[in-house]
Amino acid sequence: MEKIKVGVAGYGTIGSRLADGVALQDDMELVGIVGHSPSLAIRALAENDMIGVNGVEYKLYLVDMDLKPRFDALGIPVEGSFEELCEKVDVMLDASPGGTGAANKAIYERLGVKAIFQGGEKNSVADVFFHGYANYDLGLGKQFLKLTSCNTTGLIRAVDCLDRKFGIEKVAITIIRRVADPGDYHRGLTNALQMEKAPSHQAVDLMTIMPHIAATGILVHTPVTHGHIITVLATAKDGRKITREEAIEAFRAHPRIRTVTIDEGFKGNASFFKYARDLGNRRADMYEIGLWEDSVVESGNDIMFAINIPQESVTIPETIDGVRAVMQMQTTSAEATAATNKNLKIGRFKK
Amino acid sequence: MEKIKVGVAGYGTIGSRLADGVALQDDMELVGIVGHSPSLAIRALAENDMIGVNGVEYKLYLVDMDLKPRFDALGIPVEGSFEELCEKVDVMLDASPGGTGAANKAIYERLGVKAIFQGGEKNSVADVFFHGYANYDLGLGKQFLKLTSCNTTGLIRAVDCLDRKFGIEKVAITIIRRVADPGDYHRGLTNALQMEKAPSHQAVDLMTIMPHIAATGILVHTPVTHGHIITVLATAKDGRKITREEAIEAFRAHPRIRTVTIDEGFKGNASFFKYARDLGNRRADMYEIGLWEDSVVESGNDIMFAINIPQESVTIPETIDGVRAVMQMQTTSAEATAATNKNLKIGRFKK
Amino acid sequence: MEKIKVGVAGYGTIGSRLADGVALQDDMELVGIVGHSPSLAIRALAENDMIGVNGVEYKLYLVDMDLKPRFDALGIPVEGSFEELCEKVDVMLDASPGGTGAANKAIYERLGVKAIFQGGEKNSVADVFFHGYANYDLGLGKQFLKLTSCNTTGLIRAVDCLDRKFGIEKVAITIIRRVADPGDYHRGLTNALQMEKAPSHQAVDLMTIMPHIAATGILVHTPVTHGHIITVLATAKDGRKITREEAIEAFRAHPRIRTVTIDEGFKGNASFFKYARDLGNRRADMYEIGLWEDSVVESGNDIMFAINIPQESVTIPETIDGVRAVMQMQTTSAEATAATNKNLKIGRFKK
Amino acid sequence: MEKIKVGVAGYGTIGSRLADGVALQDDMELVGIVGHSPSLAIRALAENDMIGVNGVEYKLYLVDMDLKPRFDALGIPVEGSFEELCEKVDVMLDASPGGTGAANKAIYERLGVKAIFQGGEKNSVADVFFHGYANYDLGLGKQFLKLTSCNTTGLIRAVDCLDRKFGIEKVAITIIRRVADPGDYHRGLTNALQMEKAPSHQAVDLMTIMPHIAATGILVHTPVTHGHIITVLATAKDGRKITREEAIEAFRAHPRIRTVTIDEGFKGNASFFKYARDLGNRRADMYEIGLWEDSVVESGNDIMFAINIPQESVTIPETIDGVRAVMQMQTTSAEATAATNKNLKIGRFKK
Numbered sequence A, B, C, D: 001m002e003k004i005k006v007g008v009a010g011y012g013t014i015g016s017r018l019a020d021g022v023a024l025q026d027d028m029e030l031v032g033i034v035g036h037s038p039s040l041a042i043r044a045l046a047e048n049d050m051i052g053v054n055g056v057e058y059k060l061y062l063v064d065m066d067l068k069p070r071f072d073a074l075g076i077p078v079e080g081s082f083e084e085l086c087e088k089v090d091v092m093l094d095a096s097p098g099g100t101g102a103a104n105k106a107i108y109e110r111l112g113v114k115a116i117f118q119g120g121e122k123n124s125v126a127d128v129f130f131h132g133y134a135n136y137d138l139g140l141g142k143q144f145l146k147l148t149s150c151n152t153t154g155l156i157r158a159v160d161c162l163d164r165k166f167g168i169e170k171v172a173i174t175i176i177r178r179v180a181d182p183g184d185y186h187r188g189l190t191n192a193l194q195m196e197k198a199p200s201h202q203a204v205d206l207m208t209i210m211p212h213i214a215a216t217g218i219l220v221h222t223p224v225t226h227g228h229i230i231t232v233l234a235t236a237k238d239g240r241k242i243t244r245e246e247a248i249e250a251f252r253a254h255p256r257i258r259t260v261t262i263d264e265g266f267k268g269n270a271s272f273f274k275y276a277r278d279l280g281n282r283r284a285d286m287y288e289i290g291l292w293e294d295s296v297v298e299s300g301n302d303i304m305f306a307i308n309i310p311q312e313s314v315t316i317p318e319t320i321d322g323v324r325a326v327m328q329m330q331t332t333s334a335e336a337t338a339a340t341n342k343n344l345k346i347g348r349f350k351k
Helices: A013-023 A040-047 A065-073 A082-088 A100-111 A150-166 A201-209 A244-252 A269-279 A315-326 A333-344 B013-023 B040-047 B065-073 B082-088 B100-111 B150-166 B201-209 B244-252 B269-279 B315-326 B333-343 C013-023 C040-047 C065-073 C082-088 C100-111 C150-166 C201-209 C244-252 C269-279 C315-326 C333-343 D013-023 D040-047 D065-073 D082-088 D100-111 D150-166 D201-209 D244-252 D269-279 D315-326 D333-343
Strands: A004-009 A028-035 A060-062 A091-094 A114-117 A128-130 A144-147 A168-178 A214-222 A228-236 A257-260 A289-292 A297-299 A302-309 B004-009 B028-035 B060-062 B091-094 B114-117 B128-130 B144-147 B168-178 B214-222 B228-236 B257-260 B289-292 B297-299 B302-309 C004-009 C028-035 C060-062 C091-094 C114-117 C128-130 C144-147 C168-178 C214-222 C228-236 C257-260 C289-292 C297-299 C302-309 D004-009 D028-035 D060-062 D091-094 D114-117 D128-130 D144-147 D168-178 D214-222 D228-236 D257-260 D289-292 D297-299 D302-309
Touching (some): A004 A013, A004 A082, A013 A091, A013 A315, A028 A082, A040 D269, A060 A082, A082 A100, A091 A100, A091 A315, A100 A114, A128 A201, A128 A315, A144 A315, A150 A168, A150 A201, A150 A228, A150 A257, A150 A289, A150 A315, A168 B168, A214 B302, A228 B214, A244 A302, A297 B214, A302 B214, B004 B082, B013 B028, B013 B091, B040 C269, B060 B065, B091 B315, B100 B114, B128 B315, B144 B315, B150 B168, B150 B228, B150 B244, B150 B289, B150 B302, B150 B315, B201 B214, B269 C040, C004 C013, C004 C082, C013 C028, C028 C082, C060 C065, C060 C082, C100 C114, C128 C201, C144 C315, C150 C168, C150 C201, C150 C228, C150 C244, C150 C257, C150 C289, C168 D168, C201 C214, C214 D297, C214 D302, C244 C302, C297 D214, C315 C333, D004 D013, D013 D028, D013 D315, D082 D100, D091 D100, D100 D114, D128 D201, D144 D315, D150 D315, D168 D201, D244 D302, D315 D333
Parallel strands (some): A028 A060, A128 A144, B004 B091, B028 B060, B168 B214, C004 C028, C004 C091, C091 C114, D004 D028, D028 D060, D091 D114, D168 D214, D257 D289
Antiparallel strands (some): A228 A302, A289 A302, B168 B228, B228 B302, B289 B302, C168 C228, C228 C302, C297 C302, D228 D302, D297 D302
């Protein structure tokens, strides 16, 4: 079977990880990546002779060919322009800075290439606001998808997991948001917790993807860089009680949820990052969300729990699912997510 | 009327503020404070010639008179021993380090003096686990009270406020906890959110004080020093819906709750600290909890909101209420809290 | 004697403290302050019925009278416009946001009022780049001064102290800079130390004020809010050795330098902030720089030491000195700084 | 040639990286690692079926065989006891918790095995306090070495680099120390810079290794996790001036120093960590220290500059050098460090 040809626009925090994710798929080919200036990420790639994960060469295309002399001077090979890459691929994964994606859409439309945008764009950029588990069917064969943002992607994994098993009608969330990524200097926060007006956009987004659920929530920014933590209070339909044991059993069975305990050593969000480093994961990334079993408590009939969202890498699997949907590589969410999971070695640790 | 004679054991973060709180009451006399070593707080007092708030002299008594030569060498006047102070007072406010209070209790029992302990001690140290609004009656005339901890004190204020108006049967909380006080070096956290096993003790403590409410919750430590933030989801009895407007109206009427908005400039926990500095409040303290009106959202019939807890000073008013209870200065919570509020100028800002 | 009439433009971090500083002088009158929008600082002032420090009313003038209705709606009294205030004063202390001061200068020139700008403006805005100890004479009778920035102000205090005693010819500094003030949300840094290109502007500025000294240095931003720390390596002229004891003796004698030790409890920058709170200082401020005696070490003939700069308040005394210079209230630095110090109770703690 | 057999005691932050470092050497064999409890690092290894870097199996030996049932229950294979490992190796790299190494020494002496201790132990534990560049000769054939600590190791690299070229007689340093590692919860610091008494132990240690240099310095703890920053002021012998260009040229030629600029994107300590992630380095580690070319400034005849120390991994190369010394695998520092560098791919990036 011919591999699906994929390009990645933007080689920042998300784009570089999307490139890795594509390079790991046995049924996709990473045709190239699009960069703008010689950023640290691109300099690191060049130091590795443009070889990324899995021995794959990441060929570099430029947004602005006028800047090619800067790359030449640094000895960084340039393969061609953004549009030249678009002409070679079936799907572009657009992880360019927020707002740019909407502008790129005109190019994709003109060249007739499919595209999947990240959470920073407006919903209107795409035909479908997409999540690999919760609404895979809606993405089948579409030209344009927009992925949920990192928090919403992880949150929906957990809520969808309960919803399939028990039927959920209401959730109330508290998002304890990391404020910057490791290596960021432009958007930190120092010794302050910052509020956003409620309801948080993640609750609103969840309702867009899962319209049968009423969701609301409060978001608080915190001065850390490794992983958001979300507490979720979920109410089942028809007054059904969800017990602690039932919830934990459901979470344990989900391939993209890593259930852990404080006693094992997972004391907080930084433990997942440390654990990924100890695993030898590339870029110290983790694709699974974490779920603390010792956070799961009953509140009357409702169930409450806390999850950890690895903000840099959590959307990669669901974006790869999106490629499968728009290219109709698999016709069901079950088949598509299974294929993605196998290639990303997700769920390998499940007993 | 003769003033009630009060002593304060411990002159750390809480003890120094209790001394200020007593010195501001028109019906209490601060007889003395108990110190251990020449800490920064005591050195600062000495730099002010032992004059604290309101022109009151804070006479220093020592836990260990063998250390008196150290104070003499520094020119810090010592009035006598811990036990000598106990013999002069009606009530001791015990803010000594956690665990010490239980040992001090033997002294209080022997000398027949009443005492109010802080949240660091075990409940068993006292006759009643106390909150000035939620169970004032139980404290009347007792010898030993234990105050709720800072988070629980603030949380109960808000839940009690709704309970009186609407009748609350269930709450689920997420505590976003500051991990150290300004000036702490021994218990920080750096770039990590740390989990505690659920349910949090604050939820359990709330049920002890308000046994008609079912409470649970999750606590996450965050690396900041200015004020905890708690999100609360409250369910009224009998399926009664609480609207956003009703909740806000109730909170606005409570003297110990300061309702604010992000647009006014209260962007997060550090804003309350800054505002207290701008008010010229002693030690940059605030006695009220903060409540963001733009955090209040409905979740079906339930109401969700976020509060800010100024951890260093929030328990001072309720401790002063405790003095009123054990000395039977007022017979109802309404009268007692009104007297405390007047002397601490709490609620002055209410329109 | 008639008091000197002073206005303050800007009521942010520096402006509000300049207003306090003026209100504390027995030979100056705070005629008014200039605000822009109803910030938290102005709301706090209004909550206090516009009464600031020392029982002084802080009359509010507006940059933009078109915004008066917003203040009216909040019940905040407005006295008049910026220009109306300018017409009533001898000197304006301009602490408006960086860059605005240069625009205001045109107004001051037109109205013939003297002005003192803060460190955020360009040097060219003023006749003299000023420090109360190091070049008071140059400011005498001038129309426009610009104060050194917070770090430079504190650094020069310490270097000038040694220079007067031993004659300094060279300094090399490392500035460990706090990145935000308490209450800031817009300019934080999270889990990162950020470099600036060397030499730091503070070293360059020191050479402008003290042209006989060769200075260079490196600045690193750190994610904290309470006080910069600067390490200084100073070389005396002509190969003269400065001993540890000589240096400490000189620092101890300086009224605007607070010499402390780690063993006393001054473990770091946050200790000075805590100590100011314990002193009951308004806004938890401290006018003195801190100097750790246990940081003073000899490096051959050179002397090395570490100082703490309270960034929010350190420039207030030197700015008040500036008023004395431009108004020729005192003719020497010794007399002027003594008057400022007495009114601000600086040096009171010296044995 | 037979490979040198190496064991690693302790599998924490340093021990796990020493194991990786040994597994990468073409002339060494990692016989086994010693663990205590099933920590996150060991759980991660088990999730990878005990395969570490380079396809090497990391066989696990236990400090306390009584704990073997805990490992059995988790399905983690145990190969034997600590002493059994000691009997199989030529050299033990001891990275057990500070203080334990001294106790282990008795075992090493009894079994006649060589050992290299890390910086947490006292100097007296070893025959030589060792650095691969600065005093390799002293380590030749010895039984026990102790490595310099992370800051000292990196600092000596830079000072030794200048010393070989220009002859250094004096250095004054300011250490801006990270306070915790990523994943630490037990030793953080929140919103504070903490002082240590001067001179810092790193300056004292430098003089032990390089006795011809007079060193002093001040250390300040900062609340970050990614890399210390040290500013160094170095004075050459005999009044020789070191120019900025000469210094940069020397640094550029050193394989274990990575010279960078802010404009390239290396804005601070977190940039090196991000860059290592982008390189795909295992555990996001970097063996080189960073040196900002735009921090290098002249101070009279002296040269000042700032370096970045990756605290988790910086001592690995010098420890591997130590194996070469004690086993006399190479007779000169030049040969030994070249062999270590080749296997760790250090200096690969040099033009």
